Amino acid sequence: NAGVTQTPKFRVLKTGQSMTLLCAQDMNHEYMYWYRQDPGMGLRLIHYSVGEGTTAKGEVPDGYNVSRLKKQNFLLGLESAAPSQTSVYFCASSPTRRSSYEQYFGPGTRLTVT
Amino acid sequence: KQEVTQIPAALSVPEGENLVLNCSFTDSAIYNLQWFRQDPGKGLTSLLLIQSSQREQTSGRLNASLDKSSGRSTLYIAASQPGDSATYLCAVRLGTGFQKLVFGTGTRLLVSP
Numbered sequence: 766n767a768g769v770t771q772t773p774k775f776r777v778l779k780t781g782q783s784m785t786l787l788c789a790q791d792m793n794h795e796y797m798y799w800y801r802q803d804p805g806m807g808l809r810l811i812h813y814s815v816g817e818g819t820t821a822k823g824e825v826p827d828g829y830n831v832s833r834l835k836k837q838n839f840l841l842g843l844e845s846a847a848p849s850q851t852s853v854y855f856c857a858s859s860p861t862r863r864s865s866y867e868q869y870f871g872p873g874t875r876l877t878v879t
Numbered sequence: 880k881q882e883v884t885q886i887p888a889a890l891s892v893p894e895g896e897n898l899v900l901n902c903s904f905t906d907s908a909i910y911n912l913q914w915f916r917q918d919p920g921k922g923l924t925s926l927l928l929i930q931s932s933q934r935e936q937t938s939g940r941l942n943a944s945l946d947k948s949s950g951r952s953t954l955y956i957a958a959s960q961p962g963d964s965a966t967y968l969c970a971v972r973l974g975t976g977f978q979k980l981v982f983g984t985g986t987r988l989l990v991s992p
Contacts, residue, residue, distance in 0.1 A: 806984065807968075810979045866972060867928050
């Protein structure tokens with residue numbers, strides 16, 4: 766199993782450009798999450814999904830959109846990038862109750878917006 | 880609102896020492912607590928998960944304890960090695976169904992040879 770993979774690993778954008786981050790998991794997990802990690806602030810939840818075709822807002826959803834058309838994929842979109850979105854983005858997935866919802870993380874995408 | 884604090888923010892020890900990392904949370908009504916390791920420029924790796932009904936979990940040289948009533952968890956690392964150098968994060972889950980993890984900001988550990 767590859768676990769949770771993220772594409773791309775690094776990206777530099779100019780203000781106003783758009784991009785999509787791709788997350789894929791091969792563990793048949795129901796739940797998927799997008800976090801951002803900023804120095805001194807810990808990980809904060811952007812959006813999440815509890816199953817194929819569902820999405821919901823987390824703590825810091827503004828400026829981001831998500832889609833989960835297939836169970837194994839969770840896409841994070843930035844329509845008009847801003848310097849405040851410079852961060853490291855992590856995707857995670859978890860099974861439901863039988864495994865206590867243990868979360869598995871991808872390697873991250875380092876995004877810089879200039 | 881649940882808040883998770885990890886003290887100290889950084890710790891430096893010589894190889895071979897036993898050490899304890901601390902995690903405290905403000906609301907004791909948690910479902911479980913998870914400890915993660917993060918290497919520089921990498922993702923998070925789950926180390927141990929403790930259910931709210933458990934007191935401790937062990938994996939190799941790692942032992943995590945949970946005292947829900949006092950809002951504290953500790954991660955004990957025995958006989959530390961340079962390869963243990965990383966940032967250690969704790970996170971609490973608030974309930975069943977979909978519930979987000981609330982993360983601490985981590986303790987950066989350096990084990991010198």
